[in-house]
Amino acid sequence: MIRVKKNHDVPSSLTTTSRYDGEDVRKQLLVDQNDKCYLCERKRDTDFEIEHHKSTHNFPDLVQDWNNLYMGCGYCNRKKSDSFDNTLVPKDCNIEDEIEHFIDFANKKAVFLSKINDEQHNETTELLSRIYNGTNKLRTTKEERFFEQAVSVMNRFTDLVMKYQESPTPETEKAVRDELSITKELLGFKYWIIKRDQTLSQVFAADIIWNKTA
Numbered sequence: 001m002i003r004v005k006k007n008h009d010v011p012s013s014l015t016t017t018s019r020y021d022g023e024d025v026r027k028q029l030l031v032d033q034n035d036k037c038y039l040c041e042r043k044r045d046t047d048f049e050i051e052h053h054k055s056t057h058n059f060p061d062l063v064q065d066w067n068n069l070y071m072g073c074g075y076c077n078r079k080k081s082d083s084f085d086n087t088l089v090p091k092d093c094n095i096e097d098e099i100e101h102f103i104d105f106a107n108k109k110a111v112f113l114s115k116i117n118d119e120q121h122n123e124t125t126e127l128l129s130r131i132y133n134g135t136n137k138l139r140t141t142k143e144e145r146f147f148e149q150a151v152s153v154m155n156r157f158t159d160l161v162m163k164y165q166e167s168p169t170p171e172t173e174k175a176v177r178d179e180l181s182i183t184k185e186l187l188g189f190k191y192w193i194i195k196r197d198q199t200l201s202q203v204f205a206a207d208i209i210w211n212k213t214a
């Protein structure tokens with residue numbers, strides 16, 4: 001999960017109609033989020049839903065608030081439901097810095113560690129853990145498929161990084177850089193692979209800050 005850079009212009013249907021799900025809202029959210037779910041960072045062509053960061057059930061006044069709207073996938077939307085109203089605000093927080101992401105391949109788990117121990121950070125790590133690791137001790141079939149997809153994306157990325165480390169050529173460097181593009185999936189995890197290594201974090205410094213520029 002990474003920070004979302006949100007367009008400052010409020011889609012007009014939010015002020016001229018009583019709806020929150022106008023086509024202009026959908027289109028703008030997809031543009032702002034590069035067609036990715038803001039929680040799991042998977043690309044979504046059709047399975048997307050307008051998500052209220054603070055749920056409509058608990059915060060009816062924010063139903064049409066542009067700053068409260070994000071694009072999520074059906075899978076994450078149902079995990080979040082109205083039980084996670086106090087997670088980090090994606091447009092305001094550098095989530096990719098504040099929460100360490102990594103896949104523990106040996107234990108088949110995604111791990112999320114927060115440097116800050118407060119309610120917002122704890123709720124965000126709990127939600128991410130439920131999305132990736134399932135709600136109960138054993139993953140359901142759907143949760144298992146979801147996790148396997150994430151593992152496959154990260155295996156591919158780790159391979160490209162290793163190829164670069166074994167042989168740092170313009171080609172292997174470009175292959176890593178391409179995977180760090182804002183249009184790609186699972187950047188929260190990929191950024192931490194870069195950040196944990198001193199050389200990688202120098203070479204790819206400019207590739208992991210796209211969303212922090214004004």
Ligand SMILES: [Zn+2]
Pocket residue numbers: 037038039040041042072073074075076077
């Ligand atoms: Zn999702």
